Amino acid sequence: MSGTLHTLLGQFRTVESVELAALVAIDGLLIESSARAGLDVDAICAVASNGLAMAEALGREINKGGAVQTVLEYDHGLILLEPISDDAMLLILTNSRDHLGRLRYTAQANRAGIIAALAAI
Numbered sequence: 423m424s425g426t427l428h429t430l431l432g433q434f435r436t437v438e439s440v441e442l443a444a445l446v447a448i449d450g451l452l453i454e455s456s457a458r459a460g461l462d463v464d465a466i467c468a469v470a471s472n473g474l475a476m477a478e479a480l481g482r483e484i485n486k487g488g489a490v491q492t493v494l495e496y497d498h499g500l501i502l503l504e505p506i507s508d509d510a511m512l513l514i515l516t517n518s519r520d521h522l523g524r525l526r527y528t529a530q531a532n533r534a535g536i537i538a539a540l541a542a543i
Contacts, residue, residue, distance in 0.1 A: 427539040430532050431456040437525060439499070439518035445506065445540065446471060446513050453510060453540070461515075470513050474503045491526065495519060504529055506536055 427445060434443035435456045442463060444455035450471035457463050477492040492503040502514040502525055514525055 427454045427536065427543065428456060430535050430539060433532060434514055434525065434528055437516075437521050437528075439516040439521055440514060440525070441499075441517055442466060442513065442515040444513045445536065446511050448474070448509055448511060453543075466515060467513060470501060470503060471511070473501065474505065474511050477503070478505075491529070493522065502526070502529065506533070506540065510540055512536065 431443040431445065431454060434440050435458075442455060442457040442461055444457070444463060444467055445453040446467040447453055448471060450468035452464055452467045455463050455467075473494055474489060474492060477489040481487055481489055489503075489505060494501040494503070496519075498518075499516045500519055500522065501516075502512070502522075504512040506512050512529060514529070516525070
């Protein structure tokens with residue numbers, strides 16, 4: 423896979439609580455990731471795609487448009503899902519609810535680079 427894409431995803435992993443940063447096809451297939459050892463990345467990506475689909479469907483139902491970013495917050499962490507293109511989404515998994523602002527900023531700052539790296543593969 424693209425070394426550039428892996429490097430861009432690795433920037434999220436500099437945040438201590440980030441366990442997984444991945445680019446995922448809308449159907450749930452992994453494109454590229456940077457993850458802590460021991461995670462079942464393929465399984466997480468497959469299920470997470472349903473979370474974005476749910477957010478998109480809700481946005482259409484309530485006439486708010488497409489999802490720009492979806493944050494699922496849990497007792498022991500969060501998942502950030504962001505559509506990158508019609509075919510792919512960014513997935514960030516953390517073990518803490520801290521640093522959401524930093525993660526959102528990092529996603530925005532790297533969006534153009536991620537799109538370019540995705541187009542190159």
